Amino acid sequence: TEESYSCRCLEGFRLAEDGKRCRRKDVCKSTHHGCEHICVNHGNSYICRCSEGFVLAEDGRRCKRCTEGPVDLVFVIDGSKSLGEENFEIVKQFVTGIIDSLAVSPKAARVGLLQYSTQVRTEFTLRSFTSAKDMKKAVAHMKYMGKGSMTGLALKHMFERSFTQVEGARPLSTRVPRVAIVFTDGRAQDDVSEWASKAQANGITMYAVGVGKAIEEELQEIASEPTDKHLFYAEDFSTMGEISEKLKKGICEALEDSDGSQDSPAGELPKRVHQPTVQHRYLFEEDNVSQSTQKLFHSTKSSGSPLEEKHDQCKCENLIMFQNLANEEVRKLTQHLLEEMTQRMEALENRLRYR
Template sequence: MCKCFEGYSLAEDRKSCRSKDPCKTSEHGCEHLCVNNENSYVCKCFEGYNLVEDGKRCRRCGEGPVDLVFVIDGSKSLGEDNFEIVKQFVNGIIDALEISQKAARVGLVQYSTHVRTEFTMAQYSSAKEMKKAISQMKYMGRGSMTGLALKLMYEKSFTEVQGARRRSLGVPRVAIVFTDGRAQDEVADWANRAKQSVAK
């Protein structure tokens, strides 16, 4: 009967030995870190990286495909100073993304009494172009029709006509909504619909 040294166990062939810690072998396939989990293991990534779908490879945060739409409150109650702060925050997110038609596609909607698409996901393919458009974006400064904005985002912003990729491709769809919370219309219905089809 074959036996193994401490820290090893007998393999299925009952002749060869393998490490009880799979992270000490080269078979785990983890790109960054392998963490032993009793008889199994999990892969982890260095700070600033996320684990991708295969559970082994790591991707730098901000890389990879995503269809993203910003929905920005331009109401009078928000205030023009806060509106400028939101614009700066959006620019910061854009700087952290890899903007291209193959990676992150970004659109932006501003709402007040009316809803205005500032640019679609099909319109710009560089961070520089987007940030220029944001800098030129005019503050609406009237009412706060948040529900109407969510309706437009749900019905139009994530269509292929406006630059979204086909659902069959599995590209994440993300909406980031900025609001002061003082909606003048019904929000719940369109918010629930959006949650079912778009990550928020």
């Protein structure tokens, strides 16, 4: 009226007690949502979420238990500067949501995580944690790297290291499914096809998640076939929750379809072949910490004679040690050159920007 006024709020908001300020409506409390486990406000609407160890059913409201079968899963997370710290926090929530859907334990789901930028950093390996609680705490404390985007280098690191027994992966002979979830928000500064192809050819199921400026061609190279089940894309971070639910559902269905038997004899070495050994110890209960287990190496020159192998055992172990050292030095040199190139590119970009 001419002598007084009243305040009104935009759609999705309600007037506070003081009659002046507006507060967002709690849709979950103001409507019969029908969510079996958890209701989460989402703009002017809501979405349903499930408790740890469950995934959303097809109706988007009920929850069903995810399989407790074994899986070795590694996240490969983009920490480049184009992402931004705010969106990096959303990605961390995305990772936590996936972890919640798995039965994390040494005998069921083992999870590792890499963050990459100009360099690749192992945040935790498949053997680092034996509970979802500790794993999620590590994700929450993860620091944003914020530099370049070397996706190919990250895939190389994942393929060569993350799925090794040294870092907690179970042997191929156990037929435990190996899964990688690669998240990126932009074009890679290196080639992704070589290491994505090698990973797929070696039985790693690759999921590609792209947001914003992510290049569809690169996502298709990363994702396993069929791509409609292994590739997820969103224009912005507002739909990350939906992608998370679809991804969790896909992983659980894939685990249900696999036999996941850890007692399978497939891939065992012939009993008659005598081979030099290197002793290892493992962290997990099932690997029997009190006993040493053997990692076997094939020798192309071995005839199967125990006497011949006794003679060649030191040579074999020294050769392996030398090869590992040489590979590490080459990796360091390559990493140094890539860092130098990225720094020069960033300096050139800054110079062009301020001209």
